[in-house]
Amino acid sequence: MTEPRWVGWHRAYDEPGSFLHRRLAIVQEEIREVLASRRGELTRVVSMCAGQGRDLIGALRATGPDVSVEALLVELEPENVEAARAAITEADLSGITVVEADAGVADVYAGAVPADLVLVCGVFGNISDADIEHTIGSLPQLCAPGAGVVWTRHRRPPDLTPAIREWFTEAGFRQEVFVAPDDSFFTVGVARFQGTPRSLEPGERFFTFVGFDALTP
Numbered sequence: 001m002t003e004p005r006w007v008g009w010h011r012a013y014d015e016p017g018s019f020l021h022r023r024l025a026i027v028q029e030e031i032r033e034v035l036a037s038r039r040g041e042l043t044r045v046v047s048m049c050a051g052q053g054r055d056l057i058g059a060l061r062a063t064g065p066d067v068s069v070e071a072l073l074v075e076l077e078p079e080n081v082e083a084a085r086a087a088i089t090e091a092d093l094s095g096i097t098v099v100e101a102d103a104g105v106a107d108v109y110a111g112a113v114p115a116d117l118v119l120v121c122g123v124f125g126n127i128s129d130a131d132i133e134h135t136i137g138s139l140p141q142l143c144a145p146g147a148g149v150v151w152t153r154h155r156r157p158p159d160l161t162p163a164i165r166e167w168f169t170e171a172g173f174r175q176e177v178f179v180a181p182d183d184s185f186f187t188v189g190v191a192r193f194q195g196t197p198r199s200l201e202p203g204e205r206f207f208t209f210v211g212f213d214a215l216t217p
């Protein structure tokens with residue numbers, strides 16, 4: 001049987017030097033920073049299009065018992081959902097739920113928000129520019145005051161990261177981190193929510209995941 005595309009995509013994480021391997025290390029470090037800033041407090045986390053959950057699960061493997069997390073990982077591909085659940089069991093973590101669902105609709109986050117940490121990794125390269133702007137504008141529905149949003153996006157021309165950062169500012173976020181290595185095309189950003197949280201709008205569609213090849217001219 002052929003391996004589903006978004007399962008195979010994760011293999012690059014296991015190749016030292018690959019852009020995904022490098023990106024993961026940065027994303028995990030930023031996750032650990034947010035968790036460390038909340039030591040002793042429960043941190044609610046949501047991850048959109050979570051894949052195999054390598055970022056959050058990997059970061060949690062390296063934190064102490066004073067880090068307490070309640071997380072919702074939303075992923076559509078059943079094999080990735082299984083892989084994430086297996087990794088959670090293997091790492092003996094508690095408080096993490098993985099749902100097989102469309103992360104593009106608001107309803108799936110009911111009960112899990114407002115979150116203190118929102119992961120939007122591997123999403124902005126796979127949805128339209130209009131959906132990126134709309135999703136960022138909707139993040140106040142998912143964020144508690146002071147929440148950190150960790151996001152990624154490539155810089156292939158035309159580089160959309162300046163617009164993305166502007167959209168975060170317009171939505172009430174402060175840019176905390178922007179890592180853009182000279183020798184690669186990936187970027188990792190962390191934005192801190194300074195605005196007023198909004199209630200979840202039932203039925204709202206934040207984005208439609210189309211995949212990067214559908215977006216490449």
Ligand SMILES: C[S@@+](CC[C@H](N)C(=O)[O-])C[C@H]1O[C@@H](n2cnc3c(N)ncnc32)[C@H](O)[C@@H]1O
Binds near residue numbers: 048055120123126209
């Ligand atoms: C580029 S990968 C990123 C995975 C993970 N966030 C990471 O950075 O390692 C995109 C993931 O989105 C999943 N996906 C695609 N459409 C989705 C949807 N509508 N809702 C939730 N997940 C979706 C794919 O199966 C894939 O695992």
